Amino acid sequence: MSAFSIDDYVRSEFQPELDADLAVERKLSRRCLYAIAVVVAVIIARSLWFV
């Protein structure tokens, strides 16, 4: 395993890594909306069942 270089990391890895982590957070935000959609779907299904 090669030694870790701070210069190489700062130059080529830090920003892409940060962007990837931010992308994860944005994905989790979208998934929160999906979960809300699941609840809405269940509520609609329940209402339709009563009709």
Added chain:
Amino acid sequence: MSALEIAELVGKNTLVVLVLLGALPLTAAVYQYLLVGFHSRRNHYDEVAPTFPNTAILIPAWNEDAVIAASIDRLIQLEYPADRLRIYVVDDGSTDRTPDVVLAKAEEFPGRVFHLRRENGGQGKAHTLNHGLEIILSDDWMEALLIMDADVIYARDSLRKMTRHLADPTVGAVTAYIMEGSEPGGYMTRFIAYEYITAQAGARRSQNVLGAMACLAGGAQLHSRENLEALGGRIDTSSLAEDTFTTINTQLGGRKCVFEGNAIVKAEEPDAIVGLWKQRLRWARGNVQVSIRYKSLWFRPNGEHRLGSISFGIFWFTIFLLPVFMILSSVSLIVLFFVDFPLSWETFKKLWIINAISFIFITSYCLMIDTETAKRAWKEAVIFPGAISVLIILYTVFPRLFGAAASGALDLLNINNPVVVKSIIFFAYVWVAACMGVAYLGKFFEAHGLPRLLSRLMVYIGGYGPLLCAVTFASYGYELRGAEMTWDKTVKTGKVAA
């Protein structure tokens, strides 16, 4: 309206409110997880920068020969400058091969791994940490300190993802996502794996959004030197919740605690109920101690920190008092059953509609927060409240479908009559709190050497969530009678894949 009628009306409405208060903890949890959705906008990533302080890793170890070598090897492989990383293992009077293993590693990695021996061990983790802290702080080399457990395995990029937050001088401590990583895992570790999505990957993101952290994970807490010195260079030894005390004191001192959800740390958790019970009883008793010690903090918003915010107080106390809510709700339902049965049934349905919606949102979202863990633990996520509670949820959500199924089953057994139906309803009212007792039976059976299948069955029927509530309930009793604070170490066997 006569005075008697007014009293009856007030009494019934009070009971209805008490029943519906039973839905408060789950409703608060929904609010908490909705905040996670805002984490992409409200986080600490705007303040990060490449930061590589001289970092001392402090590992308390007592009889950890099964796991310590793999942990050290993995730490050596961290993607972090080798000359800025030192590993200190505080051997807390181990009686197994831990000293030999650590000394061998110290020889293999001179200047990077250090063995610190504490001859009179067994006083608990905080004392062990303080032994190491005293030595590490006496040298000004250390700029940041990572406190971890002997068994946890850090992803290679995890430490640098944590240290980048220390670029912001207002940050005192950073914690990571502890993921249950036993391979092969059992049913209990799968329950814990799902629980950790909810309690760590989910809840701690929401605490980032809120700006108030409840607890830095014991297996992954990175402190700046300034923070440690401001804390007096010592970890609190007067309670069973040293991690929470450290977290709260850090924030009271005006320094932020940040959760880094993309820094992954795998840990081995108990694979049996008795082991889980001991671990969680310690945590739950610690929470009682925290709730009392910081009594002047709760629900008192101020400009210096967010620990006194209403939201944080609700999150803390709905978990802390969850068994009380369940018992009050159940008892109120039972009283209503006898004084006004139709009202009791309507209230019960309302309670479970709220619970069902909350459960569906929380479960579906948490499974989407960590899909890797979800693949192996989704069944445990679904059955988390217990099989009978899941049946009640299904009945509440689809009353015609499941009502017809239940009626058909009673017909089949030739017992479909009003008395039986009312008895089942009464059972459902009792179940709101009795689920804790059934889940506790799982622990009781296991502790008394009954077949594990039986104890496992009790947890599946009663629920893993109610089992944790039973632990919390037991912790009240331990603290009320001032039981001795003993440190029951969680046994680790090295099942986490490196």
